[in-house]
Amino acid sequence: xxxxxxxxxxxxxxxLVSGFQSFEPSPMQDFCVADPASLDRVNGLxxxxxxSVQAEDFFFSGLHLxxxxxxxxxxxxxxVNVAQVPGLNTLGxxxxxxxxxxxxxxxxxxxxxxxxxxxxxxxSLQVGFVTSNPENRLxxxxxxxxxxxxxxxxxxxxxxxxxxxxxxAIAALSSQNPGVITIANAVFGSDPAIATDILAKxxxxxxxxxxxxxSKF
Numbered sequence: 001x002x003x004x005x006x007x008x009x010x011x012x013x014x015x016l017v018s019g020f021q022s023f024e025p026s027p028m029q030d031f032c033v034a035d036p037a038s039l040d041r042v043n044g045l046x047x048x049x050x051x052s053v054q055a056e057d058f059f060f061s062g063l064h065l066x067x068x069x070x071x072x073x074x075x076x077x078x079x080v081n082v083a084q085v086p087g088l089n090t091l092g093x094x095x096x097x098x099x100x101x102x103x104x105x106x107x108x109x110x111x112x113x114x115x116x117x118x119x120x121x122x123x124s125l126q127v128g129f130v131t132s133n134p135e136n137r138l139x140x141x142x143x144x145x146x147x148x149x150x151x152x153x154x155x156x157x158x159x160x161x162x163x164x165x166x167x168x169a170i171a172a173l174s175s176q177n178p179g180v181i182t183i184a185n186a187v188f189g190s191d192p193a194i195a196t197d198i199l200a201k202x203x204x205x206x207x208x209x210x211x212x213x214x215s216k217f
Contacts, residue, residue, distance in 0.1 A: 024113075024175060027090040033057045034086035044176070045082065045089050058087035066168070067099035074104020074161070082176040094176055098169045100125070100161035107182055108158045114178030116151040116171050118159070120144060123167025129157035156183060189217030 024044070033053045038046035048057070060080050067076025081094035088094060094114075098106055100123065108130075118127065120143045127149050128140030142162060143149055151157040153174070161167040187199065193214055196207040203210070 024090065024092045026092075031058075031087060032090040034082055034089035036086070045086075047089070048086070053087075058085060060085050063095070063097050063170075066166075067097065069099050069101040069104055069166070073107050074101035075099060075106045075159075077106065081173075081178070088176040091176060092174060094173050094178060096171050096173070098159065098171065100159070100167040100169075102161060102163070102165060104161050104167075106159040107184060108156050109180050109182040110154055110156050111151075111173060111175070111178040111180055112154055114173035114175035115153040116157070116173050116178070117148060118143075118151070118169050118171040119148045120146065121168040121170060123161055123165060124163035125167055125169060126160045126162045127151075127158070129155045131155065185217055188213045 029050075031050075031053070032044075032047040033050075034045035035048040036045065040046040063078065063080060065078075067078050069076050076099045078097040078099075079094070080096065082088040098118075100106070122145060124145075125143045126140060127143055128138055129151050131137045131139065132155070141149060159169065187194065188210075196210040196214070199210040199213075200207045
């Protein structure tokens, strides 16, 4: 598709996410480009000397490139957050591109520091999130090209490609560093491992099943 239609959703998402309630401190100057070499420890990243700031600090190239989806879950997330664009520091916003193979999934996960707004660029996605205890209600919908869906901050959510071909989505998040906790990896792949008897009681299964699940991660 043409470049104008490819990048238009980015602009829309950025405008929308800029209106979300921010959970990060507002900048007190024009910008605070992250200085990863700094030894200072703050809630965020220390600022680079403004005199040394360059255009490259606000730039990322490559979001037009498809991600490699030949893996266990059939998806690839390409992040554009403060780690890739230091100029995002203190601005409370970031992007991801997600590529999906046919029937690939972005497995259930949560962003502890951000609300997410996603739009489908190509293909068709089933998306959903689960409300908090005690209701644990699944809210789900099938999206087509151009559709938009919001995942509230902290809630477990997922996407699945339900189309016949590959799918592509772009999402904006209301944090420079939203974080991600993939549920299966966190529960069954923690380091050190959570005791099998704890997980067996939590999931109401035999410990041997828990051990099998842990072996996958």
